[in-house]
Amino acid sequence: MLKHGETAMGLFSSDEPKDDAIALLTEDHRKVQALFKQFESLKESEGKRDDKAALVQQICTELTLHALVEEEIFYPAVRKAIDDDDLMDEADVEHTSAKALIIELMTGRPGDDHYDAKITVLGEYINHHVKEEEGEMFPKARKEVDTAALGKKLAARKAQLMEEMAREGDGAKQRRAPAPRATSGTARDRRA
Numbered sequence: 001m002l003k004h005g006e007t008a009m010g011l012f013s014s015d016e017p018k019d020d021a022i023a024l025l026t027e028d029h030r031k032v033q034a035l036f037k038q039f040e041s042l043k044e045s046e047g048k049r050d051d052k053a054a055l056v057q058q059i060c061t062e063l064t065l066h067a068l069v070e071e072e073i074f075y076p077a078v079r080k081a082i083d084d085d086d087l088m089d090e091a092d093v094e095h096t097s098a099k100a101l102i103i104e105l106m107t108g109r110p111g112d113d114h115y116d117a118k119i120t121v122l123g124e125y126i127n128h129h130v131k132e133e134e135g136e137m138f139p140k141a142r143k144e145v146d147t148a149a150l151g152k153k154l155a156a157r158k159a160q161l162m163e164e165m166a167r168e169g170d171g172a173k174q175r176r177a178p179a180p181r182a183t184s185g186t187a188r189d190r191r192a
Helices: 021-044 049-081 085-107 115-144 147-169 187-191
Strands: none
Touching: 021 049, 021 115, 021 147, 049 085, 049 115, 049 147, 085 115
């Protein structure tokens, strides 16, 4: 049985401030997982292509914002603090794989070959990634880094990225996600 404020993963307690890095990232995880469930329902009901496209746009935007703040702020702090390069390298590779699918989805449209399969596979990647972050990385980070200070940085950067997106959209009804950055090698390789 879950305790008050605890998720199925058992990692988010009601004692954590809402602006704590782990709380913010976990909230992002839940939001995107809910969006993937909406897509599955829409896919099963053979929803309209415009509805699918809008939902996939929202999923890709949320994932892109999340990945950017993790890669720029959270991962470097955690990598420096914990002694687990394998875990951090795997997270980098998972991000790279997800970004490749995001790019394909952002340039595609419902009805294209494998469109629904790509969003399904992206959801599976994300679920696996979330399980590892919440089950392995977050507990280590909680012990070794100031997650409250990181949370403030994450929230500020995410707000900045959202403002940039709004300016780029110039009042457009549907916002375009910042393009995921193609990366060659892991963060550790780029630092070397």
